[in-house]
Amino acid sequence: MAGSVPRVALVTGASAGFGAAIARRLLSEGYTVIGAARRLDRLQELHAELGERFSPMVMDVTDPASVEQGYTWIRERFSGLDVLVNNAGLALGVAPAHEAKMADWERMIATNVLGLTRLVHCVLPDMVKRNQGHIINIGSTAGNHPYPGGNVYGATKAFVRQLSLNLRADLWGTRVRVTNIEPGLCGGTEFSLVRLGDQAHAKAVYEGTDPLTADDIADAVAWVATRPARVNINTLELMPVSQAFAGMKIHRES
């Protein structure tokens, strides 16, 4: 669009998986994209691929100073942030609750709950002041449907869903939008490697399935972001066709 000011998006967790795909997709939609994560080498590779409309930013969402510093950098360079994609997140382990490591629970909460909330708290006042902006959180089907071993990971994503809906309530009367995107099984990212710790177990998660891809999630993000300004997609849950609700389990004593 000749003469129009480019829209600016911050994508957290841009060094891999969904985040990298979302960054690519938003660039192709005309956005200027800041891609944040901890691994600078990965972000630099993306910068080399995507060019000058992509800015790599080292950010650890669990570190308040790192988030504040990153957002200050954005404020100094751009007139405003149009889209925040709160994507950085992780699952650690699939052990039942009584065998899980407290350190893993703490890290998931620090990243998926506190990190995401910190970003929201940082950007929201400016979005309200400008009366525009869109926060797109990446939740999960794990926040809607319990499963064995999902314990704290699923709980963090339930938090993300409810926070997203509650933000909508508080933002009534403004033009600021909030969406929670809730993907199910999705392959081709580092999610299962991070969760399970080795390639063999990670690969086994997807064997014989036709999972969602990171590009499917990027499509969903681009779609919600490009709806007319009057439209707010509250939640968007996606699953691969090969995944469905498998019913309640009944334990029978023999």
Ligand code: NDP
């Ligand atoms: P990946 O492991 O491929 O990517 C996760 C990204 O998060 C990486 O870029 C990583 O970057 C970043 N990240 C992790 N911790 C931090 C941190 N403390 N600060 C900043 N960035 C961080 O996973 P996916 O792309 O698959 O997952 C992305 C999101 O989607 C997550 O929130 C996940 O829970 C959710 N999700 C994933 C599904 C799936 O099946 N794959 C399904 C539903 C939801 P770095 O290590 O460089 O910091």
Ligand code: 8X3
């Ligand atoms: C990731 C989807 O089913 O592995 O959030 O929890 S699942």
